[in-house]
Amino acid sequence: MEFIKIKDELDYSYKKYKLTREIEDIFIESKYIKLEPSIFEDYDTFTLINKRIKKEKMVKIIDGNSKVLILRPDITTNIIKNLIPRWEKDLTVKLFYNSSIFINKLDNNIKEFKQMGIEYLGEDSLEADMEIIGLVFKIFKNYRKNFILEIGTSKYINALLKELNLEENLKIKLKNLIYKKNKNEIIECISALDIKKEIKDLFSNILDFQGNMEEVINKAENNYMNKEMKLSIEKLKDFKKMALDYGYLKCIHLDLSMITELDYYNGLVFKGYYKNSYREVISGGRYDSLTKTFGVKIPAVGFSIDLDELIKILYRDGE
Amino acid sequence: MDNITIALAKGRLGKQAYKILKKIGLGDSIDLDSRKLIFKDEKNKIDYIYVKPSDVVTYVEKGVADLGIVGKDVILENDTDIYEILDLGFGKCKFSIASIKGQNIYKKDDTLKVATKYPEISKKYFKEKQQKIEIIKLNGSVELAPLVKLSDVIVDLVETGDTLKANGLEVIEDMFNISARLICNRISYRFQYDRIQRITNLLENNL
Numbered sequence: 001m002e003f004i005k006i007k008d009e010l011d012y013s014y015k016k017y018k019l020t021r022e023i024e025d026i027f028i029e030s031k032y033i034k035l036e037p038s039i040f041e042d043y044d045t046f047t048l049i050n051k052r053i054k055k056e057k058m059v060k061i062i063d064g065n066s067k068v069l070i071l072r073p074d075i076t077t078n079i080i081k082n083l084i085p086r087w088e089k090d091l092t093v094k095l096f097y098n099s100s101i102f103i104n105k106l107d108n109n110i111k112e113f114k115q116m117g118i119e120y121l122g123e124d125s126l127e128a129d130m131e132i133i134g135l136v137f138k139i140f141k142n143y144r145k146n147f148i149l150e151i152g153t154s155k156y157i158n159a160l161l162k163e164l165n166l167e168e169n170l171k172i173k174l175k176n177l178i179y180k181k182n183k184n185e186i187i188e189c190i191s192a193l194d195i196k197k198e199i200k201d202l203f204s205n206i207l208d209f210q211g212n213m214e215e216v217i218n219k220a221e222n223n224y225m226n227k228e229m230k231l232s233i234e235k236l237k238d239f240k241k242m243a244l245d246y247g248y249l250k251c252i253h254l255d256l257s258m259i260t261e262l263d264y265y266n267g268l269v270f271k272g273y274y275k276n277s278y279r280e281v282i283s284g285g286r287y288d289s290l291t292k293t294f295g296v297k298i299p300a301v302g303f304s305i306d307l308d309e310l311i312k313i314l315y316r317d318g319e
Numbered sequence: 320m321d322n323i324t325i326a327l328a329k330g331r332l333g334k335q336a337y338k339i340l341k342k343i344g345l346g347d348s349i350d351l352d353s354r355k356l357i358f359k360d361e362k363n364k365i366d367y368i369y370v371k372p373s374d375v376v377t378y379v380e381k382g383v384a385d386l387g388i389v390g391k392d393v394i395l396e397n398d399t400d401i402y403e404i405l406d407l408g409f410g411k412c413k414f415s416i417a418s419i420k421g422q423n424i425y426k427k428d429d430t431l432k433v434a435t436k437y438p439e440i441s442k443k444y445f446k447e448k449q450q451k452i453e454i455i456k457l458n459g460s461v462e463l464a465p466l467v468k469l470s471d472v473i474v475d476l477v478e479t480g481d482t483l484k485a486n487g488l489e490v491i492e493d494m495f496n497i498s499a500r501l502i503c504n505r506i507s508y509r510f511q512y513d514r515i516q517r518i519t520n521l522l523e524n525n526l
Binding site: 181 | 401503
């Protein structure tokens, strides 16, 4: 944000810092420890893991040995990469960060975004997932009543995509169409494939698998093509029970067709919106498969907060 | 209940959108002959805004409008983060590469000069075909470019092909099919899911 008057800028800065402190306090209270990640990423490693972040969106730089690096477009990758090589068995780690990420925009200007978030490593359980969701609710409830947490499970959709055995380009294309909720072109895309009718039908109707958690789970229970999909629904059922106990269900929309921009999620995924936000304020999920690409598979779940977006919403409302 | 805002594109597409909205019992408040830019429908709790086609995606992406009706050409050219929830079927045409009759477009080593109103779509398309190009951005009468040797080919929307023919050009390759689409803001999609679903279904059943 830019300001003409110094006073306005300071006022904004004050509010932003206060907000940051409040959220950091929530993390510290829950025993999360702050970590300061590195600003650089290796271009090759990063593009290998994240196929859906467009290459032109990454801010590239060249080091003294002519190696191509990028300024981190995401902090989670960065943290994991540094911790995994030193990982000890049975370790659980709870940490948070508050740093900038860098992305090239369409007009070729580099944009800096503040990103804040947490990671819970070493614990693969419903309780861990629920602790994370609990923190999301705590933050959201702190500022506004009207919010929606959109949740999904990347296992369901990925296991369904596996049935198609697509080559990488076509898979990305189909995932993009699902992301865009483009029913007509999803149908067009898969009608050309030589696959079982029931798989075709499920893809054609995949966008109907969203809404009230109870209803969607009931519907999905009879709509799976393999064990993995069935298992992912079983897990959601357990999740639903617990979410009901905590009173979270009212604000949750389940969307089984949810596709995340980052490819490394495998399990619970979620995005949180305030009613007058312009993009998601919080996004995250379970990403055990990311850790695997760095050598050891350890359970990991976390989320990031778009602080700029959050402050914009609160500031716009004159608080 | 909050009002839903629908952005309509000025011009022919807007007129067709108006017709279909009328058909499903909405859009009574719209008067395209007036110079007004906002139409309020208090009964159905819908506001319509009437804007330039290329601005429809902007209004929807920024959340000023929840829904929009706009051509696929505009969506492709702008590459914005919106949901594209229904193919409305009208406003059909094609994105095509055209040139003087008999020209072979793909040059292995040379750069191909492409005149167009749609630089982003052209760049993306030829990149996939691994053809080096130079974009010449024009704002109209694109057909002239190959005739006066400003470009090798043009990339443009082709409906009937009459303008091409009249200028001695022909389609060399069809790129994409274009039609009007119903687009939706990502956050509105969540918060107004049921209402938007209802409007979408009504439209779909009346195409």
